[in-house]
Amino acid sequence: ETGVTQTPRHLVMGMTNKKSLKCEQHLGHNAMYWYKQSAKKPLELMFVYSLEERVENNSVPSRFSPECPNSSHLFLHLHTLQPEDSALYLCASSQDRVGTSVRYEQYFGPGTRLTVT
Amino acid sequence: GQNIDQPTEMTATEGAIVQINCTYQTSGFNGLFWYQQHAGEAPTFLSYNVLDGLEEKGRFSSFLSRSKGYSYLLLKELQMKDSASYLCAGDYSSASKIIFGSGTRLSIRP
Numbered sequence: 001e002t003g004v005t006q007t008p009r010h011l012v013m014g015m016t017n018k019k020s021l022k023c024e025q026h027l028g029h030n031a032m033y034w035y036k037q038s039a040k041k042p043l044e045l046m047f048v049y050s051l052e053e054r055v056e057n058n059s060v061p062s063r064f065s066p067e068c069p070n071s072s073h074l075f076l077h078l079h080t081l082q083p084e085d086s087a088l089y090l091c092a093s094s095q096d097r098v099g100t101s102v103r104y105e106q107y108f109g110p111g112t113r114l115t116v117t
Numbered sequence: 118g119q120n121i122d123q124p125t126e127m128t129a130t131e132g133a134i135v136q137i138n139c140t141y142q143t144s145g146f147n148g149l150f151w152y153q154q155h156a157g158e159a160p161t162f163l164s165y166n167v168l169d170g171l172e173e174k175g176r177f178s179s180f181l182s183r184s185k186g187y188s189y190l191l192l193k194e195l196q197m198k199d200s201a202s203y204l205c206a207g208d209y210s211s212a213s214k215i216i217f218g219s220g221t222r223l224s225i226r227p
């Protein structure tokens with residue numbers, strides 16, 4: 001039990017659908033992250049939120065839209081995705097954001113396996 | 118860029134020692150993470166090195182040489198449960214980035 005939960009665990013969606021991924025952390029952390037993990041590719045950092053403010057957006061296409069309503073919850077809204085967006089989407093949290101202190105050991109959720117058809 | 122390079126696959130024998138190497142770009146570098154990821158599971162934190170030298174945590178140790186842009190993860194007394202992917206990640210705080218390598222898939226044979 002890592003203290004970071006993600007729902008759904010699996011999602012199949014068509015290219016015209018709109019869906020949302022949810023992440024919740026029960027660790028009292030201040031920073032949350034979205035990563036994309038594709039087969040045989042490195043983990044890609046997508047978004048970083050610190051104290052509910054977005055601090056990093058690594059040139060992610062606008063069809064991915066994050067939302068952080070409070071420090072415990074993080075959403076990734078998906079619309080008009082492409083088949084190449086099929087991947088494992090991992091959420092993580094850390095006590096503080098990378099670069100602000102040493103307390104940024106990241107705890108990962110189990111991920112959402114997304115398939116775009 | 119901040120290329121993180123590590124071998125794709127390694128095989129070792131139960132009870133033995135294995136060293137997984139990682140090289141990285143030194144520009145803007147702050148520290149280096151190692152994570153373990155079992156198939157179908159989330160990555161779990163193993164270590165974070167900022168200073169040169171070896172840090173030991175039980176059967177796992179991590180080494181960093183900042184001047185050489187080099188790190189390694191050392192696993193001793195290998196157990197079958199150590200079969201997993203090991204991810205090296207560079208902390209480039211100046212750019213607020215964490216850059217992951219592709220991971221090294223370690224297989225342990227009896």
